[in-house]
Structure formats: C-alpha cells, structure tokens
Amino acid sequence: MRPADLAREHGLSTQAVRNYEESGFLPPAERTPSGYRVYTEVHAAALRTFIALIPAYGHATAGQIMNAVHADSLDDVLLTIDRGHEQLLRDRATLDSVSNAVANLTDVEPVLEPRTIGELARRLDVTPATLRAWEEAGILVPQREPTGYRLFRAEDVRDAELAHLLRRGGYPLARIALVVDQIRSAGGTDTLGTALTDWRRRLQSRGLAMLTASARLSEYLTARAATP
Incomplete structure (x- = not known):
C-alpha cells in the first residue's frame, strides 16, 4: 500500500x-x-x-x-x-449529582466541612489557578477567612462540580457562570436542562x-x- x-x-x-x-x-x-x-x-x-x-x-x-x-x-x-473509563464513570456520577441538584434547587445542602482551594482542586483534578479563574468569572463565590484564605462550602463544591462538568463539555466560562447563577437564584432551568441533556449525549457518544x-x-x- x-x-x-x-x-x-x-x-x-x-x-x-x-x-x-x-x-x-x-x-x-x-x-x-x-x-x-x-x-x-x-x-x-x-x-x-x-x-x-x-x-x-x-x-x-x-x-x-x-x-x-x-x-x-x-x-x-x-x-x-x-483511566479513560474511570474518568467517564466520574463524569456520569457528577452529571447524576448535578441533575439531582437541579431537581431539588430549593433544598440547601448541609454544610459539613468547608474545603480549602487545594482540597477542592484535588477533588476535581484541576489546578488552584483554575479555581481562581472560575472565581474571577463569577462561577465560584467562596467565603474568606480573616487571613484571606478561601473556604468552599457544600454549595460551592456543587457549583465547582457543575463548572467542571460543563467545561469538559466545551462550555465557555461566561455561559457556565450564567448556569450556576440560575442554581443559586433557583430561577429558570431551561439553559441548565439543555446543557445537561447535551452533555449526557456527549457521554453516551464517548462511551460508544x-x-x-x-x-x-x-x-x-x-x-x-x-x-x-
């Protein structure tokens, strides 16, 4: 040939x-x-x-x-x-968690232990710089200690998981900030529902x-x- x-x-x-x-x-x-x-x-x-x-x-x-x-x-x-299958499984689990959160937007997740930026970065397998960029984009709004250190509560972790999911789906930060704001305000969920449906199709396509x-x-x- x-x-x-x-x-x-x-x-x-x-x-x-x-x-x-x-x-x-x-x-x-x-x-x-x-x-x-x-x-x-x-x-x-x-x-x-x-x-x-x-x-x-x-x-x-x-x-x-x-x-x-x-x-x-x-x-x-x-x-x-x-590792590829492990990431796909994690994406599916995260998608299910976000979908459940969307179905119960008015329910406040109990705050267990706030996470530091390093702990949250390790959980998502991203860099702290990525989380700071999400904060600058308005996606994350962590609390601040008197020393200035960030503390991420349960709802912040939820928002970060959602941001991570949508970033992997190719969504720009500005659109993700809009979606996360919808969750915070318990407003309309049309944009979020469309994004999650689209990402589920992407996961299915990747699995196939x-x-x-x-x-x-x-x-x-x-x-x-x-x-x-």
Whole structure:
C-alpha cells in the first residue's frame, strides 16, 4: 500500500499519514530501493485504531496509547484505557449529582466541612489557578477567612462540580457562570436542562466511541502479533 491508499480511507492527506508514522502512531514502514514508503494491512489496522481512539480518548491520549503499543508496553496501554473509563464513570456520577441538584434547587445542602482551594482542586483534578479563574468569572463565590484564605462550602463544591462538568463539555466560562447563577437564584432551568441533556449525549457518544476503539485496538493487537 502507498500512503495515499491509507489516507483515502479516512479522508486524510498523505502528509498526515507520514506524520502519524513519524510520531510513532503507526509502525515504521519499509522502504523501496528508491525510498518510497510501503505500507501493509497492519499499517492500515494501526491507522484505523488511532482514528477510532481519538473520539474516545482525545488526540493526545490516542497517540500515547499507540506509542505504548509500539513500545510493547501493554500494561501502559491498559492503564491509559482504564483511566479513560474511570474518568467517564466520574463524569456520569457528577452529571447524576448535578441533575439531582437541579431537581431539588430549593433544598440547601448541609454544610459539613468547608474545603480549602487545594482540597477542592484535588477533588476535581484541576489546578488552584483554575479555581481562581472560575472565581474571577463569577462561577465560584467562596467565603474568606480573616487571613484571606478561601473556604468552599457544600454549595460551592456543587457549583465547582457543575463548572467542571460543563467545561469538559466545551462550555465557555461566561455561559457556565450564567448556569450556576440560575442554581443559586433557583430561577429558570431551561439553559441548565439543555446543557445537561447535551452533555449526557456527549457521554453516551464517548462511551460508544470507547467500545469501537476497543474493538479496533483488539483487532490491531491481533494483527500485530501475527506479523513475523
């Protein structure tokens, strides 16, 4: 096969195929005496796998998985996939929590122990700088100790979980601030309901993409193992 043969199946340029090979997403191609690349069905399977991994895990993680495959680091491959499923499960749980909160907007969550900015950042797996940016955007309104340190109450944690969810869904900070304000004021929930419905569809799409990617990866590993 020529680079054009692989590229045509996915609507890519031949340069993109060469770039993927150079990045380690495809196994190295053999060369003709004149220097032209020669690809095989194994390379085609590798490209199908990489393309399927992108909507499931993102471009960067898809590349990491393929690099690990070609380094024969199967444990790293499986660990990366497990982390993707773990994140999907966490997103689903967060979405369910937010949906429940929306259904009971007038109920005030009991304040247990306020969290510091570091504790909340670790909970969400974001940086403290991200939380400060959300505060500047009006998404978070933590209390302040006399020393100036931020304290996040139960409702602040809820707002942060919602912000995290919507950011992963691609929503801009200004729109998230609007949605969070709706929760605080117990006003209309049309915008919030639409956002949550849209994100649930995104989670379903990602879950289905993971199934497709797993099938492609299994096929590629089998083809790779059968190659002399």
